[in-house]
Amino acid sequence: MATSTKPERTTGGADAAELHLRYLRQMLLMRVFEEKAGEAYSLGKIGGFCHLYIGQEAVAVGSIAALRPDDYITTAYRDHGQALARGMTARAVMAELFGKATGCSKGKGGSMHLFDAGLGFLGGHGIVGSHIPIAAGAAFAIKYRGGDQVSVCYFGEAAANIGAFHETLNMASLWDLPAVFICENNGYGMGTAVARASAVKNLSVRGNAYDMPAETVDGQDVLVVREAMDRAVARARTESKPTLLEIRTYRFVGHSMSDAAHGTYRSKDEVEEYRRRDPIKVLAEQMRAAGSLDDARWSALEAEVKAEVDDAYTFAEESPDPDPSELFTDVYAPEQGR
Amino acid sequence: MATITYRDALNQALREELQHDDRVFLMGEEVAEYDGAYKVSRGLLKEFGPKRIVDTPIAELGFAGIGVGAAMVGLRPVIEMMTWNFALLAIDQIVNAAAKMRYMSGGQFGVPVVFRGPGGAALQLAAQHSQAFESWYAHIPGLKVVTPATPADAKGLLKSAIRDDDPVVFLEGEMLYNNKGEVPDGEHLVPIGSAEIKRPGTDVTLICHSKTVAVCLKAADQLAELGVQAEVVDLRTIRPLDTGTILGSVTRTNRCVVVEEGWPFAGVGAQIVDLIQRDAFDALDAPIIRVTGADVPMPYNRQLEKSSKPDAGKVVDAAKQVLYMVGS
Numbered sequence: 048m049a050t051s052t053k054p055e056r057t058t059g060g061a062d063a064a065e066l067h068l069r070y071l072r073q074m075l076l077m078r079v080f081e082e083k084a085g086e087a088y089s090l091g092k093i094g095g096f097c098h099l100y101i102g103q104e105a106v107a108v109g110s111i112a113a114l115r116p117d118d119y120i121t122t123a124y125r126d127h128g129q130a131l132a133r134g135m136t137a138r139a140v141m142a143e144l145f146g147k148a149t150g151c152s153k154g155k156g157g158s159m160h161l162f163d164a165g166l167g168f169l170g171g172h173g174i175v176g177s178h179i180p181i182a183a184g185a186a187f188a189i190k191y192r193g194g195d196q197v198s199v200c201y202f203g204e205a206a207a208n209i210g211a212f213h214e215t216l217n218m219a220s221l222w223d224l225p226a227v228f229i230c231e232n233n234g235y236g237m238g239t240a241v242a243r244a245s246a247v248k249n250l251s252v253r254g255n256a257y258d259m260p261a262e263t264v265d266g267q268d269v270l271v272v273r274e275a276m277d278r279a280v281a282r283a284r285t286e287s288k289p290t291l292l293e294i295r296t297y298r299f300v301g302h303s304m305s306d307a308a309h310g311t312y313r314s315k316d317e318v319e320e321y322r323r324r325d326p327i328k329v330l331a332e333q334m335r336a337a338g339s340l341d342d343a344r345w346s347a348l349e350a351e352v353k354a355e356v357d358d359a360y361t362f363a364e365e366s367p368d369p370d371p372s373e374l375f376t377d378v379y380a381p382e383q384g385r
Numbered sequence: 386m387a388t389i390t391y392r393d394a395l396n397q398a399l400r401e402e403l404q405h406d407d408r409v410f411l412m413g414e415e416v417a418e419y420d421g422a423y424k425v426s427r428g429l430l431k432e433f434g435p436k437r438i439v440d441t442p443i444a445e446l447g448f449a450g451i452g453v454g455a456a457m458v459g460l461r462p463v464i465e466m467m468t469w470n471f472a473l474l475a476i477d478q479i480v481n482a483a484a485k486m487r488y489m490s491g492g493q494f495g496v497p498v499v500f501r502g503p504g505g506a507a508l509q510l511a512a513q514h515s516q517a518f519e520s521w522y523a524h525i526p527g528l529k530v531v532t533p534a535t536p537a538d539a540k541g542l543l544k545s546a547i548r549d550d551d552p553v554v555f556l557e558g559e560m561l562y563n564n565k566g567e568v569p570d571g572e573h574l575v576p577i578g579s580a581e582i583k584r585p586g587t588d589v590t591l592i593c594h595s596k597t598v599a600v601c602l603k604a605a606d607q608l609a610e611l612g613v614q615a616e617v618v619d620l621r622t623i624r625p626l627d628t629g630t631i632l633g634s635v636t637r638t639n640r641c642v643v644v645e646e647g648w649p650f651a652g653v654g655a656q657i658v659d660l661i662q663r664d665a666f667d668a669l670d671a672p673i674i675r676v677t678g679a680d681v682p683m684p685y686n687r688q689l690e691k692s693s694k695p696d697a698g699k700v701v702d703a704a705k706q707v708l709y710m711v712g713s
Contacts, residue, residue, distance in 0.1 A: 119458065121454070150491070151491070152489060152490050152491035152493070153491030153492065154491070155488055155489055155490075155491050156489040156490060156491060160489040160490065162489070162490035162491065162493050162494060163493070164490070164493040164494060169454070169457055169458070169494065170486070170489070170490060170494070171489075172482070173481075174477060174481050174482075177450070177477055177478070177481055177482060178450075178482075179450070180446065180447045180448070180449070180450025180451050180453070180454065180478065181450050181451075181453050181454035181457065181478075181482060182454060183447075183450070183451050183454060184450060184451040184452060184453055184454020184455040184456070184457070184458075184462075185454045185455065185457065185458045186454075187451050187454070187455050187460075188454070188455040188458045188459065188460045189458075191410065191436065191455070191460060198454075210446060210447075211446050211447060211450060211477075214442070214444035214446055214447025214448075215447050215450070215451075217442060217444065217447070218441065218442065218444065218447055218448065218451065221442070376492065377487050377488045377490075377491060377492040378487065378488055378526050378527055379487070379527070379529075379550075379551050380487070380495055380549075380550035380551050381492075382550075
């Protein structure tokens with residue numbers, strides 16, 4: 048896994064320790080949350096498609112940590128991680144996966160369509176690449192209003208082959224939109240390896256076609272992600288210029304709940320090799336080396352996160368289905384009727 | 386009341402709404418420096434500047450999506466499609482994004498965007514540039530579909546569309562841009578979802594929209610010479626459909642012809658026939674007849690093209706059939 052930059056990082060000091068602990072907790076929450084979601088899916092409590100983020104947690108955590116509360120986030124359908132990192136509660140997300148009225152989209156969106164207007168979370172989108180111009184639209188609005196927010200867009204490396212990606216990067220660069228385009232390169236678009244789908248190996252070079260600053264970043268190290276994101280966010284916020292970040296990562300599980308982690312398009316050995324760079328493990332080891340994590344703290348963290356996820360699961364199970372009348376609401380603006 | 390063209394009526398609507406609300410901007414190909422491919426946006430760049438009148442690259446999918454995203458966070462984009470044929474490249478944004486956002490976000494994100502431009506056939510533009518897509522968009526819950534026929538309706542409906550909190554597909558007509566008509570002075574708004582009886586009559590209802598309104602008015606003149614008083618109902622909005630006006634007219638006349646420029650299969654008329662047979666079955670004295678564009682890709686040849694389109698003669702023939710006047 049290549050990285051273009053390995054800048055020096057802050058591993059010492061109380062502030063850093065606290066920050067790292069927060070990252071660790073967020074990643075662990077995602078991991079435990081999604082393991083629980085996978086279990087619920089197998090039990091038929093979650094329907095439809097469910098795409099887990101296991102293995103990619105450092106990307107969402109490290110990048111969202113660099114944002115302000117008034118920034119915008121738009122993402123694809125593998126969206127549980129970004130939602131939790133942005134501060135949506137485990138309860139609201141789990142209840143949405145269960146399709147319950149208490150879910151963040153009132154049970155009308157499901158796993159692929161998590162939204163939270165209060166957190167500037169513009170979804171959870173199910174059509175590959177379709178949301179890339181939408182994120183640019185939010186960036187356009189920021190610039191239009193003369194604000195200094197940033198619009199961040201997450202998409203997989205397979206989406207970098209779709210027309211919407213190219214049209215959007217061109218306009219975002221042409222118009223100097225304050226956007227960060229995060230290409231989460233997990234190596235596979237469903238079952239198609241990136242080398243079988245992309246003529247270029249390094250997806251960050253696609254920024255060159257649009258005169259857009261770009262870099263390839265190690266996505267298994269949350270601190271490296273954070274640093275790269277700080278550079279991109281600063282460029283957007285202070286210079287109103289977009290950045291393309293190709294963040295190399297790996298999903299340890301199947302594309303969705305319907306396929307195995309390995310066996311068809313990738314080997315067990317490959318998955319195990321990547322699991323050695325589990326982002327949670329990578330950070331935990333760094334923290335242990337810096338003296339900011341010990342067994343007791345780790346156990347406490349695990350217990351805390353497990354309790355939070357168990358609570359979310361119970362909440363989701365016990366929450367009511369949407370009222371039958373909800374079938375016909377939210378199609379059009381309420382005051383206007385049909 | 387001033388008499389102006391349909392094009393200028395649209396231009397007035399854009400200008401007034403740009404003045405009225407600084408969240409409104411116009412984006413599309415050639416809308417700014419070129420003054421619009423069909424000059425609908427003439428003078429707007431000069432008046433409002435490049436921040437609000439935005440030329441784009443040829444990238445319909447991309448700029449339609451930018452409109453959706455900007456609308457989600459509070460702006461009021463007007464996205465011009467040079468023609469609706471090109472909007473097929475952007476239909477993912479219109480159907481998968483704009484139409485669905487409010488619902489799949491549980492009501493959190495509305496998309497107050499207007500997608501507008503000319504639809505349907507002009508003259509000899511052949512198969513790829515001559516398509517009427519209103520039934521496609523009207524099929525989609527979450528969208529509103531507006532098809533003004535006159536300058537007054539063009540202005541009043543575009544202003545309403547820009548103020549609407551939902552995504553609006555606004556279909557104009559290249560062949561309508563030069564048509565002149567009276568437009569009320571001052572603030573003129575036409576509500577979305579309201580049809581209008583363009584000519585009252587007692588013997589047969591002619592239901593139409595957009596370019597076929599003129600066709601039906603001409604047919605009504607010809608029918609009057611035969612002693613038949615035709616009522617011309619201009620739908621103005623396809624979705625939401627003004628069912629009350631349709632049913633009210635058919636209940637009075639007991640006979641109906643539905644006319645549209647688009648293709649017959651699953652067309653707008655099919656929906657209207659369904660409505661009438663369900664809710665006004667007892668009022669009907671004859672089966673409803675539809676007059677549509679021919680079920681073929683549009684030919685280039687002038688005579689073939691002419692024969693593919695609805696015209697007054699075809700509407701008169703259909704009206705005579707529902708009046709059992711065939712042979713007279």
